[in-house]
Amino acid sequence: MKDIDILKLTAVELSAKICSGEISNDKVTQTCLNHIKEVEPKIKAYQLVLENGALAQPKVSGEKCSSLAGVPIAIKDNIMIKNHPVTACSKMLENYIAPYNATVIEKLKNAGTLLIGKTNMDELAMGSSTETSAFMRTNNPWDLSLIPGGSSGGSAAAVAAFTVPLALGTDTGGSIRQPAAFCGVVGFKPSYGLVSRFGAVALASSLDQIGTFSRTVKDTAVLFDIIAGADYKDPMCEPLENPSFSQGLDEANFKGLKVGVFKDVDYIKLDPEIKKAYKENIQKIKDSGAEIVELEIPSYQYIPAIYKIIMCAEASANLAKFDGIRYGYRAKNVRNLTEIFEKSRGEALGREVKERILFGTFVLSAKNYHNYFDKAQRARTVLINETKEAFKKCNVLFTPTTTQMPTRSGAELSEYCDVFSTASNLTGASGISVPAGLLGGVPVGMHFSAPRLKDADALKAAAAFEKISGWDSSKLPSALG
Amino acid sequence: MTITYETVIGLEVHAQINTKSKVFCECSTEFGAEPNANTCHICTAQPGALPILNKAAVEAVVRTGLALNFTINSVCMFSRKQYFYPDISKNYQITQFEPPLCSKGRLDIISDGKTKNINITRIHLEEDAGKLVHDIGACKLDYSLVDLNRAGIGLMEIVSEPEMNSPEEAYQYLSELKNALEYLGTCECSMEEGRLRCDANVSIRPAGQKEFGTRVEIKNMNSLSGVREAITYEVERQKEILNSGGTLVQETRLWDTEERVTKSMRSKESAADYRYFPEPDLAPFNLSQNFIDDIAKTLPELPQAKKLRFITDLGLSDYDAQVLTASKPVSDFYETALSGTGIQADKVAKPVANWVTTELLGKLNAAGLEIQASPVAPENLGKLVGLVVNGTISGKIAKGVFEEMFTSGKCPEVIIKEKGLVQISDEGAIAELCKQAIESMPKAVEQYKAGKTAAIGAIVGAVMKLSKGQANPQAVNKILADLLK
Amino acid sequence: MTGEELKKLGILAKIEIKDAEVESYLKKLNSEIAIANAISELDTNGINPTTHVSELRNVWRDDIVKPASKETFDEMMKVAPETEGTFYKVEKILEA
Numbered sequence A: 001m002k003d004i005d006i007l008k009l010t011a012v013e014l015s016a017k018i019c020s021g022e023i024s025n026d027k028v029t030q031t032c033l034n035h036i037k038e039v040e041p042k043i044k045a046y047q048l049v050l051e052n053g054a055l056a057q058p059k060v061s062g063e064k065c066s067s068l069a070g071v072p073i074a075i076k077d078n079i080m081i082k083n084h085p086v087t088a089c090s091k092m093l094e095n096y097i098a099p100y101n102a103t104v105i106e107k108l109k110n111a112g113t114l115l116i117g118k119t120n121m122d123e124l125a126m127g128s129s130t131e132t133s134a135f136m137r138t139n140n141p142w143d144l145s146l147i148p149g150g151s152s153g154g155s156a157a158a159v160a161a162f163t164v165p166l167a168l169g170t171d172t173g174g175s176i177r178q179p180a181a182f183c184g185v186v187g188f189k190p191s192y193g194l195v196s197r198f199g200a201v202a203l204a205s206s207l208d209q210i211g212t213f214s215r216t217v218k219d220t221a222v223l224f225d226i227i228a229g230a231d232y233k234d235p236m237c238e239p240l241e242n243p244s245f246s247q248g249l250d251e252a253n254f255k256g257l258k259v260g261v262f263k264d265v266d267y268i269k270l271d272p273e274i275k276k277a278y279k280e281n282i283q284k285i286k287d288s289g290a291e292i293v294e295l296e297i298p299s300y301q302y303i304p305a306i307y308k309i310i311m312c313a314e315a316s317a318n319l320a321k322f323d324g325i326r327y328g329y330r331a332k333n334v335r336n337l338t339e340i341f342e343k344s345r346g347e348a349l350g351r352e353v354k355e356r357i358l359f360g361t362f363v364l365s366a367k368n369y370h371n372y373f374d375k376a377q378r379a380r381t382v383l384i385n386e387t388k389e390a391f392k393k394c395n396v397l398f399t400p401t402t403t404q405m406p407t408r409s410g411a412e413l414s415e416y417c418d419v420f421s422t423a424s425n426l427t428g429a430s431g432i433s434v435p436a437g438l439l440g441g442v443p444v445g446m447h448f449s450a451p452r453l454k455d456a457d458a459l460k461a462a463a464a465f466e467k468i469s470g471w472d473s474s475k476l477p478s479a480l481g
Numbered sequence B: 001m002t003i004t005y006e007t008v009i010g011l012e013v014h015a016q017i018n019t020k021s022k023v024f025c026e027c028s029t030e031f032g033a034e035p036n037a038n039t040c041h042i043c044t045a046q047p048g049a050l051p052i053l054n055k056a057a058v059e060a061v062v063r064t065g066l067a068l069n070f071t072i073n074s075v076c077m078f079s080r081k082q083y084f085y086p087d088i089s090k091n092y093q094i095t096q097f098e099p100p101l102c103s104k105g106r107l108d109i110i111s112d113g114k115t116k117n118i119n120i121t122r123i124h125l126e127e128d129a130g131k132l133v134h135d136i137g138a139c140k141l142d143y144s145l146v147d148l149n150r151a152g153i154g155l156m157e158i159v160s161e162p163e164m165n166s167p168e169e170a171y172q173y174l175s176e177l178k179n180a181l182e183y184l185g186t187c188e189c190s191m192e193e194g195r196l197r198c199d200a201n202v203s204i205r206p207a208g209q210k211e212f213g214t215r216v217e218i219k220n221m222n223s224l225s226g227v228r229e230a231i232t233y234e235v236e237r238q239k240e241i242l243n244s245g246g247t248l249v250q251e252t253r254l255w256d257t258e259e260r261v262t263k264s265m266r267s268k269e270s271a272a273d274y275r276y277f278p279e280p281d282l283a284p285f286n287l288s289q290n291f292i293d294d295i296a297k298t299l300p301e302l303p304q305a306k307k308l309r310f311i312t313d314l315g316l317s318d319y320d321a322q323v324l325t326a327s328k329p330v331s332d333f334y335e336t337a338l339s340g341t342g343i344q345a346d347k348v349a350k351p352v353a354n355w356v357t358t359e360l361l362g363k364l365n366a367a368g369l370e371i372q373a374s375p376v377a378p379e380n381l382g383k384l385v386g387l388v389v390n391g392t393i394s395g396k397i398a399k400g401v402f403e404e405m406f407t408s409g410k411c412p413e414v415i416i417k418e419k420g421l422v423q424i425s426d427e428g429a430i431a432e433l434c435k436q437a438i439e440s441m442p443k444a445v446e447q448y449k450a451g452k453t454a455a456i457g458a459i460v461g462a463v464m465k466l467s468k469g470q471a472n473p474q475a476v477n478k479i480l481a482d483l484l485k
Numbered sequence C: 001m002t003g004e005e006l007k008k009l010g011i012l013a014k015i016e017i018k019d020a021e022v023e024s025y026l027k028k029l030n031s032e033i034a035i036a037n038a039i040s041e042l043d044t045n046g047i048n049p050t051t052h053v054s055e056l057r058n059v060w061r062d063d064i065v066k067p068a069s070k071e072t073f074d075e076m077m078k079v080a081p082e083t084e085g086t087f088y089k090v091e092k093i094l095e096a
Helices: A003-008 A010-021 A025-043 A053-056 A102-108 A153-160 A177-183 A217-227 A274-289 A298-321 A337-348 A351-364 A371-395 A421-426 A453-468 B054-066 B165-184 B226-241 B289-297 B303-312 B319-324 B327-340 B345-367 B378-389 B396-406 B412-419 B427-442 B442-449 B453-466 B473-483 C003-013 C019-041 C070-078
Strands: A044-050 A072-076 A113-121 A166-171 A186-189 A209-214 A257-260 A291-295 A397-402 A431-439 A442-449 B005-016 B080-083 B090-095 B101-113 B114-127 B133-135 B139-147 B154-160 B196-206 B216-221 B251-256 B259-263 C085-092
Touching: A003 A025, A010 A025, A010 A217, A025 A044, A025 A053, A025 A113, A044 A153, A044 A274, A044 A371, A053 A113, A053 A209, A072 A153, A072 B216, A102 A113, A113 A153, A153 A166, A153 A177, A153 A209, A153 B114, A166 A186, A166 A217, A177 A186, A177 B442, A186 A217, A186 A421, A186 A453, A209 A217, A217 A431, A217 A453, A257 A274, A257 A371, A274 A291, A274 A431, A274 A442, A274 A453, A291 A371, A298 A351, A298 A371, A298 A421, A298 B080, A298 C019, A337 C085, A351 A371, A351 C003, A371 A421, A371 C019, A397 A453, A421 A431, A421 A442, A431 A453, A442 A453, A453 B319, B005 B165, B005 B226, B054 B114, B054 B154, B054 B165, B054 B289, B080 B427, B090 B114, B101 B396, B114 B165, B133 B259, B139 B412, B165 B196, B165 B226, B165 B303, B165 B327, B196 B226, B216 B226, B216 B327, B226 B251, B303 B319, B303 B327, B319 B396, B327 B345, B327 B378, B345 B396, B378 B396, B427 B453, B427 B473, B427 C019, B442 B453, B453 B473, C003 C019
Parallel strands: A072 A113, A072 A166, A257 A291, A257 A397, B216 B251
Antiparallel strands: A044 A113, A166 A209, A186 A209, A186 A431, A397 A442, A431 A442, B005 B154, B005 B196, B080 B090, B101 B114, B114 B154, B133 B139, B139 C085, B196 B216, B251 B259
């Protein structure tokens, strides 16, 4: 088998070939490492390639083969792999070594997957472009002058560039689904509580969720089956045993499904090209037998405000632990304790991070708590209630993933860009972005969300959409020639 | 003209919850380990770590709340209290804001011989901070060292209403509270080890005035008597200032245990803004009535109820009952000793009480020992009293045996056997000794027969001497009287 | 937000804000505040705050001691910027 054909296999196909002995896992590892070496100079998806560890992986074959055995996977650099650096792409954690494994890493190791590298991201997951990484910028494999999205931009680009079939990311307001849309891959954020957060560097505790990247919905579901489930180390983790979200995906279709779509309302500011693509895809879904239900969720217009307040507030507390005392960057030549705190944080945290901490401190301070934080938590309830009402009329909600296309690096995205994906973080529901074609040579993503904890419904709709979208998931991105 | 002032005191008590593991991680709560030996990724706030709540800590707070007549708020949650300090690794403390687990409790104290009810505002569950070391021995460091062993141990914060009006009342409240926690087993209460800590809010106001005076918070009082002394000092200080026309500032003062004065902390505390918000990493509580009832069922008898039972069921005096319930170790000792006699409780309650309150506590006190370290085991003291009550040995011999038990820790039967101290009650043997005594004391016999009945005392003494004190004195008296008729 | 308020936030959040940075911080934070102000028009009367999206309640574990492994402990001490024995070492607490 040619290298490029190995790289183009889905995770499920790859594992089957490894387990049957058709390809050795050594060969797979070496092929991936070679491909990474070839494309990394252009893409810069990896913060760290675990080359030695990858090559030392024991041979996988035979009876003990699980569904993803031997499959290489890239991990966002805010997830702890014991004894390896975890930087979250911040100068603060530049020399930090993880003293333990995240629960998802334990699960991946038990499943026999191959942890091949740590991917680039926005510093401490704060950003939508992967440009706030303290170390480097990642480029969009479809057009190197464009951002890959973020904050999990490295993971999205790694999968889009065919260096791995799978990657993990974290998603607080769209940080998996937005880069997935921008890079033309499948990005999935499970319902809050279905995947343990233990071992993921926290951004905003009530919104954060670990999720997946792959090139097909099936691969996403198989990976999700492995990482989902009960974990006493995360108190907010649902007591779910033996999840089986990958069941029944092959037969998925739209017949009889009620698909909610947004009416034309002025609070949703869609890029005209995306709007056009959205309408076309609604028609395709309708033609495939779905019942289209037009609806409105007025509180969507407040999502940027609600999100900004809650995310920054929680982040300001979560990031207080980065003080240069027990680990992390400590400023030199300080005269007293206050200076350790202020200078270490002042020097090692990036501008975006500091702005968000200051804003979070602002909304939580005694004077502002009522008008901002408390108000945002109540507005969040309004959004949850309105979303529940909407789901009384439909099984899944279909929207574009983003309201605009990826920008050139250096340009700013609108506050409304991630409003559809952020909605599911605020309501605790799942959301999945599926590639829906190219607009001017750049991928556009469509998004399905389902009621909280009904992740199987979102996955099935996504699988049904994948069949009619016309997207070829084995096509190499144009920038890789 | 001098103004009479009224003192107003409220106490804020932090009690370390008596669990094996910390409240949000699985590290040990053991005291005295090497620096940071009892720490993990959670209590050192490594990235990605999440708190995992210890059920036993919640139960302990509910248990304490139920015992002190609190309302349990079955629906409540944790909050984050944010401030930067190296002894709280996350730079926020997980605690509770509104509502706490327990609201509106009370505790009775005795003040001026009368019962006074002190209302307690709240008990909430939170985590303790670590320790900072600023000196090694007598050597002051020009840096600080952080030990997080204590960080994350469960704490109950117990806040009273400002309803105590004298240092003595504050002392009584704290003693009663400490006693109750010990009975409940929810805190080990050693103030020296810092397992129980107390801050006091102290103010004075002209008698009759409704508004509170300027409040001063006193910290760093690390013993019960220290609390009384510090508050006494502080009240006097405040009076002096007001009497000399000065004004008081609202501040925090530290009790200096060397100089025995309170000193201003000169902190910039007015700038504090703790930015409390609900803790998103921990699930809220919705405690079922079953959960609360199950805890209520296991509540032990508390000191005040126990005291009442000692008086009414066992017939003890007020004083004895008070002494025997003043601390859990003492009442535990007493009750174990009582059952150790092997005799029905109400028949031996008083002698056992006497032995504990006078002989044992006196000797322990002289030796500087706590009752937990008593060389005489409670079961053995019970046996000893039982032997006296059933006439095996005399009270006088028992005292000698007790001395021996205190030094050697042996059980009374062994000592009695070794020394041949069993009381002689055999009438034939006693009569023999009596005859010998009569023969050797013709003078006393003569006096007795002439009507001076008190002279029999000397003859009894002679019998006891001949028996090496082992003759049963009642039997001796009776037989002598018969022989001298 | 004024420069003075910003400095206060910096003290609370323990982030050094240099004089030269004040203006640009203010510009950014004031624009964030403007976005956040959008919710003031939403009627939230009678609506409870959402503190957790999860329905889970009373999540707890048994009181069992499971110390960190020696390896984890060593790893944690190794990444500490300054230690003395097994203490973490910091500059003195009081202002110089």
